Amino acid sequence: MMNHKTLRAEKEINVRFSEVDSMGIVWHGNYATYFEDAREVFGRLYHLEYLYIFEKGYYAPLVDLQIRYKKAIRYNDRIKIVIEYQDSEAAKIIFNYQILHAETGELMATGQTTQVFLNPDYTLALQVPEFFNEWKRLNGII
Amino acid sequence: MMNHKTLRAEKEINVRFSEVDSMGIVWHGNYATYFEDAREVFGRLYHLEYLYIFEKGYYAPLVDLQIRYKKAIRYNDRIKIVIEYQDSEAAKIIFNYQILHAETGELMATGQTTQVFLNPDYTLALQVPEFFNEWKRLNGII
Amino acid sequence: MMNHKTLRAEKEINVRFSEVDSMGIVWHGNYATYFEDAREVFGRLYHLEYLYIFEKGYYAPLVDLQIRYKKAIRYNDRIKIVIEYQDSEAAKIIFNYQILHAETGELMATGQTTQVFLNPDYTLALQVPEFFNEWKRLNGII
Amino acid sequence: MMNHKTLRAEKEINVRFSEVDSMGIVWHGNYATYFEDAREVFGRLYHLEYLYIFEKGYYAPLVDLQIRYKKAIRYNDRIKIVIEYQDSEAAKIIFNYQILHAETGELMATGQTTQVFLNPDYTLALQVPEFFNEWKRLNGII
Numbered sequence: 001m002m003n004h005k006t007l008r009a010e011k012e013i014n015v016r017f018s019e020v021d022s023m024g025i026v027w028h029g030n031y032a033t034y035f036e037d038a039r040e041v042f043g044r045l046y047h048l049e050y051l052y053i054f055e056k057g058y059y060a061p062l063v064d065l066q067i068r069y070k071k072a073i074r075y076n077d078r079i080k081i082v083i084e085y086q087d088s089e090a091a092k093i094i095f096n097y098q099i100l101h102a103e104t105g106e107l108m109a110t111g112q113t114t115q116v117f118l119n120p121d122y123t124l125a126l127q128v129p130e131f132f133n134e135w136k137r138l139n140g141i142i
Numbered sequence: 143m144m145n146h147k148t149l150r151a152e153k154e155i156n157v158r159f160s161e162v163d164s165m166g167i168v169w170h171g172n173y174a175t176y177f178e179d180a181r182e183v184f185g186r187l188y189h190l191e192y193l194y195i196f197e198k199g200y201y202a203p204l205v206d207l208q209i210r211y212k213k214a215i216r217y218n219d220r221i222k223i224v225i226e227y228q229d230s231e232a233a234k235i236i237f238n239y240q241i242l243h244a245e246t247g248e249l250m251a252t253g254q255t256t257q258v259f260l261n262p263d264y265t266l267a268l269q270v271p272e273f274f275n276e277w278k279r280l281n282g283i284i
Numbered sequence: 285m286m287n288h289k290t291l292r293a294e295k296e297i298n299v300r301f302s303e304v305d306s307m308g309i310v311w312h313g314n315y316a317t318y319f320e321d322a323r324e325v326f327g328r329l330y331h332l333e334y335l336y337i338f339e340k341g342y343y344a345p346l347v348d349l350q351i352r353y354k355k356a357i358r359y360n361d362r363i364k365i366v367i368e369y370q371d372s373e374a375a376k377i378i379f380n381y382q383i384l385h386a387e388t389g390e391l392m393a394t395g396q397t398t399q400v401f402l403n404p405d406y407t408l409a410l411q412v413p414e415f416f417n418e419w420k421r422l423n424g425i426i
Numbered sequence: 427m428m429n430h431k432t433l434r435a436e437k438e439i440n441v442r443f444s445e446v447d448s449m450g451i452v453w454h455g456n457y458a459t460y461f462e463d464a465r466e467v468f469g470r471l472y473h474l475e476y477l478y479i480f481e482k483g484y485y486a487p488l489v490d491l492q493i494r495y496k497k498a499i500r501y502n503d504r505i506k507i508v509i510e511y512q513d514s515e516a517a518k519i520i521f522n523y524q525i526l527h528a529e530t531g532e533l534m535a536t537g538q539t540t541q542v543f544l545n546p547d548y549t550l551a552l553q554v555p556e557f558f559n560e561w562k563r564l565n566g567i568i
Contacts, residue, residue, distance in 0.1 A: 020305065022359060028204045162448045313459055348493070406498075
């Protein structure tokens with residue numbers, strides 16, 4: 001039995017006026033931006049930036065996005081987005097997300113994204129790219 | 143055994159320049175807007191607009207969003223978003239979506255949204271609101 | 285004295301739910317999208333698409349955007365965006381915009397965008413590109 | 427002759443992936459969001475938040491937006507948005523903006539927004555609201 005390292009990052013943001021809809025709550029589509037903010041922080045922290053993936057010859061588009069909305073987020077709320085890497089044997093990058101109210105700690109939303117690897121000719125990479133296995137080893141995941 | 147009516151609507155749109163990311167493909171978060179476009183067309187066609195729901199004393203926020211990305215959508219692509227109502231006995235509004243390439247008919251993405259009913263005091267409606275049962279009857283669903 | 289042709293295009297749209305802010309009016313930043321919608325219609329009508337400009341070896345970024353907001357646009361309003369080409373001797377593309385309420389004809393906003401031509405090496409084109417002079421001749425502007 | 431205080435605020439942000447267009451540069455419409463980010467920081471710093479204005483019985487929509495784009499901003503660029511209050515005798519709130527590259531200090535864009543005051547019945551406030559004169563006095567502007 002093995003204990004794998006948990007790779008996790010966080011980002012706090014203030015909800016923008018332009019992110020709030022006419023009901024006074026964050027428009028649901030904007031959560032995709034919050035998740036992307038978190039992925040970018042994760043990428044910088046663990047050196048898995050979009051640009052690094054490009055350099056290695058791959059593009060990693062999302063193929064699946066799921067969001068569960070628990071509580072309405074309002075203008076001026078400060079929220080904390082927590083992102084955690086979920087390992088998979090497939091040639092995929094899976095992240096789980098939690099959006100918390102930064103002050104109360106309440107769980108506002110959860111979500112998951114799945115990315116695959118595309119080769120430079122836009123065909124699907126069927127095997128885990130070598131650079132990504134290397135990344136997993138460096139980070140104690142495998 | 144009963145045959146229920148299928149409630150379905152469609153909207154065609156041209157992908158906007160501002161919807162495309164630096165890889166030249168539609169940024170994944172914009173699909174939430176496409177789904178909303180389709181919900182609005184559905185609402186007008188079957189008289190289930192946001193404003194109608196408000197008038198009836200409810201607000202129907204999304205609690206769940208799922209998107210499966212099949213093929214990259216590009217700038218200038220013309221796409222057709224197909225929305226179909228999926229009935230549920232719970233106090234929910236569930237829609238299934240397909241995004242097709244308008245010319246080739248290729249399936250570009252699928253998705254699902256789930257909405258619940260909130261009472262004016264923002265508490266969850268546990269029963270199907272009477273106006274919504276009436277709507278179902280009028281549309282041959284129940 | 286010469287009469288030059290007026291090049292003009294129009295696009296009608298329904299305001300999207302996601303474009304409306306917590307005051308129930310279209311968020312001001314979304315007008316840039318409306319103008320871009322109009323430019324795309326203009327581009328298709330007069331064959332001055334972004335992609336055509338790229339093919340000719342140029343990129344035409346905005347260097348100036350001005351928007352005057354006259355009346356609040358609301359959710360479910362149907363608006364008409366009118367775009368008109370304004371000729372200039374400089375190496376620029378200037379458009380003027382009007383946003384009208386599609387039903388009442390009321391003037392909701394006006395605006396102007398200025399684009400310049402960049403060479404493939406991202407330096408500024410100081411002369412009007414030959415393809416653009418040709419475009420002007422074909423369209424009876426010069 | 428009087429020396430009036432300069433009211434100024436700054437915000438640094440990393441450009442988001444979703445803000446970049448297919449040319450690899452920030453889509454021009456997103457600058458409106460950057461300016462709004464800066465206004466929110468200014469509002470918190472000098473206590474002129476949207477919500478404060480609402481409490482005082484006014485709404486302060488934009489009536490004019492101008493943006494001058496000087497240099498392309500790219501993905502991963504860190505930018506600094508500087509906002510400065512420009513006093514006016516009219517019943518207006520005018521801000522001037524500069525967007526600088528956070529590392530090099532290069533000037534990437536400038537802009538200006540003008541807001542007016544609407545009364546609760548959405549008519550235009552012709553006089554400077556008393557709370558705003560008070561705000562000016564407190565901040566050494568008048």
